[in-house]
Amino acid sequence: MVIFDCEQPNVAKLSVDGTDVESANGVSILEAARLADIYIPALCSHPDLSPFSSANAEHRVFRGHNSIEGLQTKHEGCGLCLIEVEDQADLVYACDTIVCEGMNVATNTERVRAARQKNLMHILAEHPHACLLCAQKEGCSRDACSLNVPVDERCCDKLGNCELEKIVDYVGVRADTPRYRPANLPKLEDEPLFTFNFNRCIGCTRCVRACGTLRGVYALGFTVDDDRKNIMGMIAPTLKASGCRFCGSCVQVCPTGVISDREKLSPDLAPCIAACPVEMNIPSYVRHVAHERFNDAHAVVNQKVPFSRTLGYVCHHPCESACRRNELGDPIAICLLKRAAVEGSTLEPERFRKPVTDKTIAVVGAGPAGLTVAYYLARKGHNVTVFEKSTELGGMLRWGILPYRLPNEIFQADIQDILRLGIDVKKSTEVGRNFLLNKLRKEFDAVFLGVGAQRNLDLNIPGEDLTGVHSGLTFLREVNSGQLTKLDGTATVIGGGDVAIDAARTAVRLGADTTIFYRRSREEMPADPENVEMAIEEGVKIQFLKSPTACVGKDGRITGLRSMEMQLGEVDEQGRRTPIPIEGSDSITETDYIIIAVGARLEESLLQPNFEIAEKGLLKTNTAMATEAKGVFAGGDAVSGPTSVIDAIAMGRQTAKSIDTYLGGDGDIDEKSRVEEPPKWLGRVDNFADRKRLRAPRITLDERRNGFSLVELPCNKELAVAEATRCLQCDLRLRLQTASLPPERWQQFDESIIGTVPETEGVIQLAGEDNEVLLIRGTANLRKELQGMRGTEEVKRFLYEEAQMFTTRESELLQQFLKKHGRLPKQNVDLDDLY
Numbered sequence: 001m002v003i004f005d006c007e008q009p010n011v012a013k014l015s016v017d018g019t020d021v022e023s024a025n026g027v028s029i030l031e032a033a034r035l036a037d038i039y040i041p042a043l044c045s046h047p048d049l050s051p052f053s054s055a056n057a058e059h060r061v062f063r064g065h066n067s068i069e070g071l072q073t074k075h076e077g078c079g080l081c082l083i084e085v086e087d088q089a090d091l092v093y094a095c096d097t098i099v100c101e102g103m104n105v106a107t108n109t110e111r112v113r114a115a116r117q118k119n120l121m122h123i124l125a126e127h128p129h130a131c132l133l134c135a136q137k138e139g140c141s142r143d144a145c146s147l148n149v150p151v152d153e154r155c156c157d158k159l160g161n162c163e164l165e166k167i168v169d170y171v172g173v174r175a176d177t178p179r180y181r182p183a184n185l186p187k188l189e190d191e192p193l194f195t196f197n198f199n200r201c202i203g204c205t206r207c208v209r210a211c212g213t214l215r216g217v218y219a220l221g222f223t224v225d226d227d228r229k230n231i232m233g234m235i236a237p238t239l240k241a242s243g244c245r246f247c248g249s250c251v252q253v254c255p256t257g258v259i260s261d262r263e264k265l266s267p268d269l270a271p272c273i274a275a276c277p278v279e280m281n282i283p284s285y286v287r288h289v290a291h292e293r294f295n296d297a298h299a300v301v302n303q304k305v306p307f308s309r310t311l312g313y314v315c316h317h318p319c320e321s322a323c324r325r326n327e328l329g330d331p332i333a334i335c336l337l338k339r340a341a342v343e344g345s346t347l348e349p350e351r352f353r354k355p356v357t358d359k360t361i362a363v364v365g366a367g368p369a370g371l372t373v374a375y376y377l378a379r380k381g382h383n384v385t386v387f388e389k390s391t392e393l394g395g396m397l398r399w400g401i402l403p404y405r406l407p408n409e410i411f412q413a414d415i416q417d418i419l420r421l422g423i424d425v426k427k428s429t430e431v432g433r434n435f436l437l438n439k440l441r442k443e444f445d446a447v448f449l450g451v452g453a454q455r456n457l458d459l460n461i462p463g464e465d466l467t468g469v470h471s472g473l474t475f476l477r478e479v480n481s482g483q484l485t486k487l488d489g490t491a492t493v494i495g496g497g498d499v500a501i502d503a504a505r506t507a508v509r510l511g512a513d514t515t516i517f518y519r520r521s522r523e524e525m526p527a528d529p530e531n532v533e534m535a536i537e538e539g540v541k542i543q544f545l546k547s548p549t550a551c552v553g554k555d556g557r558i559t560g561l562r563s564m565e566m567q568l569g570e571v572d573e574q575g576r577r578t579p580i581p582i583e584g585s586d587s588i589t590e591t592d593y594i595i596i597a598v599g600a601r602l603e604e605s606l607l608q609p610n611f612e613i614a615e616k617g618l619l620k621t622n623t624a625m626a627t628e629a630k631g632v633f634a635g636g637d638a639v640s641g642p643t644s645v646i647d648a649i650a651m652g653r654q655t656a657k658s659i660d661t662y663l664g665g666d667g668d669i670d671e672k673s674r675v676e677e678p679p680k681w682l683g684r685v686d687n688f689a690d691r692k693r694l695r696a697p698r699i700t701l702d703e704r705r706n707g708f709s710l711v712e713l714p715c716n717k718e719l720a721v722a723e724a725t726r727c728l729q730c731d732l733r734l735r736l737q738t739a740s741l742p743p744e745r746w747q748q749f750d751e752s753i754i755g756t757v758p759e760t761e762g763v764i765q766l767a768g769e770d771n772e773v774l775l776i777r778g779t780a781n782l783r784k785e786l787q788g789m790r791g792t793e794e795v796k797r798f799l800y801e802e803a804q805m806f807t808t809r810e811s812e813l814l815q816q817f818l819k820k821h822g823r824l825p826k827q828n829v830d831l832d833d834l835y
Helices: 029-035 110-125 163-171 206-214 249-253 271-275 282-290 294-302 308-314 318-322 324-328 334-343 368-379 408-419 437-443 472-480 498-509 529-537 645-662 701-705 717-724 730-735 782-787 806-821
Strands: 011-016 019-024 060-063 066-069 082-085 104-106 194-197 220-224 230-234 259-261 360-364 383-387 424-426 446-449 469-471 490-494 513-518 541-544 546-554 557-571 577-581 587-590 593-596 632-634 762-767 773-779 797-802
Touching (some): 011 029, 060 220, 082 110, 110 163, 206 220, 206 249, 249 259, 249 730, 271 282, 271 318, 282 294, 282 717, 282 730, 294 308, 294 334, 308 334, 308 408, 308 645, 318 334, 334 717, 360 437, 368 383, 368 408, 368 645, 437 446, 446 645, 472 593, 490 498, 498 513, 498 529, 498 593, 498 701, 529 541, 529 701, 632 645, 762 806, 773 782, 773 806, 782 797
Parallel strands (some): 011 104, 360 446, 383 424, 446 632, 469 593, 490 513, 490 593
Antiparallel strands (some): 060 066, 060 230, 194 259, 220 230, 546 557, 557 577, 557 587, 762 773
């Protein structure tokens, strides 16, 4: 750092381009300017990273298996933050100069601009830049080039959203900037999660500092070659060998796309959160578990769901499929950690309720969706009454999931927490039988229908009415209620979803030798893969590519199943290949029971003719979960068909927001909890990439096959903590600030701003409120041209660029616009409209 011999008070007062700035002592001019919203270009600087000078060069780095040895010497920055300081003969670097009391700084003089352009020229000489300088770059796909620029001299897919591009536009490019000559540097395509294209590297070392001084991992490094250029790479031939934590911070700070994600990610959410139907803050509760803060982890889960205990057992965890650690081996055991967070917690859920309103809501159906709606609306202060046709609450939690997966006391504890909010419950009360829906609509301000998909789908094949043929949901309900306790002989389950798998695992426990027939392959099976694996472990056999054609019987009882073999054809609209029968492949499989689990639909007689029913026999709703009947909303299986618990809860949450808004509320239902900024430091961990996933302890196979005891036992806290520390913490990169970018080119069409425009040749562009370009015009006097257009109401913004050959530049800009939009700007079609 350069420190001038000057007064150093605790707070220094200085002038930057005529603006008075106050800055803490010891801060660089660059940082002081940034905090005062004064832009100084600096490609090697980033607000979250240590100064450029803090990085130390390595003796050797690797680009794949190419080893590069260099100098461990003082290295050069981008040189774009040059500024003038009064009474200093030479320009100084803003990033490397400490503020002084009374300092007078100029950031945009002719001398400064010329020096920056010279330094930018050296950067562009070794970076593909043809597209950055092209007059037709706006809207260009880069695939076809009218100027026939070679592909390896074109810019990357960041064009249009590139930090270097914006700085090039701001700084300007010297006419003598040399053409880029491809160096054919390595491109690494075989690393997990990320790709590397070293041809794009400008040596800014941001990635090195993000990995090192910010995260403490030091998997990336740089060395300095004989020409004093910074050569970035890994400290070993591979990311794994380098000790990478795969957090992605290097990708986030790279200004030129040297390091890129293999797949497109959400710009706002970590992949696990984006995949979660309720967008639960999974990285937060995993991080709390890793630091043994189980109460805090439990609080994070409670923010999004009223069934925190239940979901630790039965969530089908789509987050785990999205987990980035899949590319390193196995994903984080997110669902297991949710269970560990809740069971390791001593937190008593705060069931806070707002002041009571005069609004009343009827919730029909006490399944996960209905109870979620009731919970959130009760918290908002509304008066909620739940109508349930059964003698017990829970819906499919109670009747469709057996205790070996979800013990009764677990979901009952969640339900009791929900009811503590003062929700009125009426059991053994069925819509269409004990009351009419129209009566509810008159007595309540809003109605939610969460009646489930109660009618099992048939196969529409002969023999389905034979004794011994069961429907999947009815079968599970009969076992759960104690009506069915034993199956002798063999059982055949038809279907590939979770209901089919649960039915098969249940049949095994009742004593049946059980086989599943599924008409597609294992890859197309919609059931939770973990549930399928456990079924196979327990002895369930699966016949893939088998489709039933008839139930065969004798004396009114089932004796077998006729089926055909299938082959898979084209992919359907759901992304699964269509099964096609193979002629002549008929066969009969002897069986004593058949359980049909191919889906369910709404019991339409309960609601018709009040509501529109979709093609699959389900209720139609809009995105707010509202039906076409005023004040009536619906969700859960009645809308989606049999679905997961977390999907039902997500629909319940959306419905609660919509009903609260419909009743005049703000629709804000999330619980608030203390938010802590996570540690930025990760540190190095030996063999981090190869650490194995936690497997929950399970009871023995004999115990599983012969009873309904819980299969997966709790894991101890130590194992949970170890598993949580496997997390890549992908969310940390999203907390990084955006690098400082040049000021917006478009300016308000305001007299005071127009007065600052130079009186020189150039081109102006005028735009309306929505930034639609209205006019592109070259002129000999920019300021006078703009002043002559004052009073034009349609014009809201303008930009200008100085150009001696303004008629040529006008033509170029018009051609760009025409190419992108297929037409000329509105006012260029009829220039008289402006006057």
